[in-house]
Amino acid sequence: MAQVSKTPVSRLVKDGGDDAPKKSRDEYRKAKELEEARKLGTVPAAVDEDGKDINPHIPQYISDAPWYLDPKGPTLNHQRQQEEKVKHYAGITEWYNRGVDTSKTATRYRKGACENCGAVTHKKRDCLERPRKVGAKFTGANFAPDEFLQPKLGHDFEGKRDRWNGYDPEEYREVVEEHKKLEEARRDAKKQMATDKAVPDEDDGESSSEEEDEDKYVDDMDMIGTKVDASERYTVRNLRIREDTAKYLRNLDPNSAHYDPKTRSMRKNPYEGTGRAAEEVDYAGDNFMRISGDTVVHAKSTMFAWEAARKGLDVHMLAEPTKLEALKSEFEKKKTEFKSDVNKSILDKYGGAEHLEAPPRELIFAQTEEYVEYSRHGKVIKGVEASVVRSSYEEDVMVNNHTSVWGSWWRSGQWGFKCCHQLVKNSYCTGEAGREVSDSTLTLPPKKVEEVVEEKSEKVKKSEKKNKKKSKKKKKSSADSSSSSSSSSSSSSSSSESEDEEEVKKKKISEALKKLDTEEAEAERMMRMDEKKRPYNSMKGDNNKAPTEEDMEAYYMKRRRDEDPMAQFLNK
Numbered sequence: 001m002a003q004v005s006k007t008p009v010s011r012l013v014k015d016g017g018d019d020a021p022k023k024s025r026d027e028y029r030k031a032k033e034l035e036e037a038r039k040l041g042t043v044p045a046a047v048d049e050d051g052k053d054i055n056p057h058i059p060q061y062i063s064d065a066p067w068y069l070d071p072k073g074p075t076l077n078h079q080r081q082q083e084e085k086v087k088h089y090a091g092i093t094e095w096y097n098r099g100v101d102t103s104k105t106a107t108r109y110r111k112g113a114c115e116n117c118g119a120v121t122h123k124k125r126d127c128l129e130r131p132r133k134v135g136a137k138f139t140g141a142n143f144a145p146d147e148f149l150q151p152k153l154g155h156d157f158e159g160k161r162d163r164w165n166g167y168d169p170e171e172y173r174e175v176v177e178e179h180k181k182l183e184e185a186r187r188d189a190k191k192q193m194a195t196d197k198a199v200p201d202e203d204d205g206e207s208s209s210e211e212e213d214e215d216k217y218v219d220d221m222d223m224i225g226t227k228v229d230a231s232e233r234y235t236v237r238n239l240r241i242r243e244d245t246a247k248y249l250r251n252l253d254p255n256s257a258h259y260d261p262k263t264r265s266m267r268k269n270p271y272e273g274t275g276r277a278a279e280e281v282d283y284a285g286d287n288f289m290r291i292s293g294d295t296v297v298h299a300k301s302t303m304f305a306w307e308a309a310r311k312g313l314d315v316h317m318l319a320e321p322t323k324l325e326a327l328k329s330e331f332e333k334k335k336t337e338f339k340s341d342v343n344k345s346i347l348d349k350y351g352g353a354e355h356l357e358a359p360p361r362e363l364i365f366a367q368t369e370e371y372v373e374y375s376r377h378g379k380v381i382k383g384v385e386a387s388v389v390r391s392s393y394e395e396d397v398m399v400n401n402h403t404s405v406w407g408s409w410w411r412s413g414q415w416g417f418k419c420c421h422q423l424v425k426n427s428y429c430t431g432e433a434g435r436e437v438s439d440s441t442l443t444l445p446p447k448k449v450e451e452v453v454e455e456k457s458e459k460v461k462k463s464e465k466k467n468k469k470k471s472k473k474k475k476k477s478s479a480d481s482s483s484s485s486s487s488s489s490s491s492s493s494s495s496s497e498s499e500d501e502e503e504v505k506k507k508k509i510s511e512a513l514k515k516l517d518t519e520e521a522e523a524e525r526m527m528r529m530d531e532k533k534r535p536y537n538s539m540k541g542d543n544n545k546a547p548t549e550e551d552m553e554a555y556y557m558k559r560r561r562d563e564d565p566m567a568q569f570l571n572k
Contacts, residue, residue: 046074090153095166097148106143109136118143163262250283257285304328401429505550512554 023031037043038056045053054063054074065071065078106118113120116127118136129144136143159165248259250270257268269278269285278284291299305317305324315324347353358364372383396405406425408418416423420434430437526534547555 048075048077049073088154089156089159092159092162092165094151094153096150096153100145100147102145105145109140109143113137114144119146121147121149245283247283301325301328304331400427403429508548508550509553509557512548512550513557516551516554516558 034043035056038045045056048054049072054076058076062079063074063076065075069078071078100119106113106120109118110120114122114127115124115135115137116132117129119127124135132139155162155165247264247266247270248261251257251274257266257270257272259266265286267285267287269281269288271278271281271284278288301324302317304327305315308315308324308327313327315327317324347356368386370383370386372385373381375381398405402417402419404418406417407415409416409421409423411421411423414423417427417429420427420430420432421438422430422434
């Protein structure tokens, strides 16, 4: 453990200015060996002034005390909380003194005291006593006791917000004594009644028991938790019955409505956020109770007073309530008359009053004169069951002697009638004969829609090829001046045309391959590029054009097939 090597200035001055003798090399070596032995545990650790062991592994910059603390030896007090920096708060039993100190009452006037009552704790202008005709300063008698000198209390965070701070439990003793006196008075009254009035034998004690129950709380008029009903002889206790649910047990979620245990109030709805409306629950919070009854009427009257004052009418809710009520009733009357006049004028101008007087639609469509009798299983026994309208269009309408509706038959992409297999909507039904005729014409299976479309596209391509060939023939005939005979020329022209077609096709396929390679290279380059550095509209396609035959052929040639065993040698 390294020792403190700094010497304070006060000690140097006291010792005559001589610094502590310097340590020799052997003393430094011994101190170092002692420190290592303490760390190994072979030598007891150093002890501070309080007798506590000091951990030898604490570094020197922590164990060394500053020079201005004047340490006398190894210590760690400078690392602990200093006594002068500890904040001391007032205790839970400390509070301001109340009243006056009756034990100390002056017998003569003191200089600087109140001239009116003689108390030294305030001046004449701050005196709360009735002004005397001749003050205590001049009479020298009847001095008032001094007030208590109030202490300066410093409470912590909880102490400042404590509701019961300063409450004296001895004050409740008066309530207990009052209850004892009431109980004794009630017993004395019962004894007096028993001696004055004897109970009759034929009564069986029922009337006396009823009177006892009735008069149980009559004498305890000042009992806490009771409210006196002036129209009855007994009081009603303001207690909760056992079947009631406590407010704080209605929703156990800690984030629900706040419950104040001192005032026993829960202002918000405890069922808020549970999916239950305020009208469905038996308790919706104290605020819900406050906005019911005459509270709403009072709020409406207040709003009417504000609106009237804003429009220049001199009326006040609290100062002139009768005037406000009269103005409000007159306003409501004129408002209803104005609305009725407007409705009447609209009906006189446009008509339609008979629609307002008609019964509701539910009543109109629910009544019928048709009698229908059902069995216990729901089947109709007598009468016709009411048909349910499933569509706004007419259903099951048979025309032209057909026994089925249009659209009940489907063939070759066309709708028809199922009864006669007719595909014309306005045709007359031919029955079974028409069905046999239409079935006999079906020698081949009907073509699919896709095959029909493919055939049409092939015919269009063939016609385009023929037109190209004719144009090429014309060009060649005009360019060649010397030609052979008609037979040789026709054979040579057919062979040359087929060769030219193959060459053109190969050329287009090679161009499509090159185009596909460039698109793949460009796509790979864009994917490697940072997303923020890509040019604008770089991921846009080629306007979504349909691929040609050469493009599809190039795609099939370049496509990689994983199931091919030689696929791994394609890129080598």
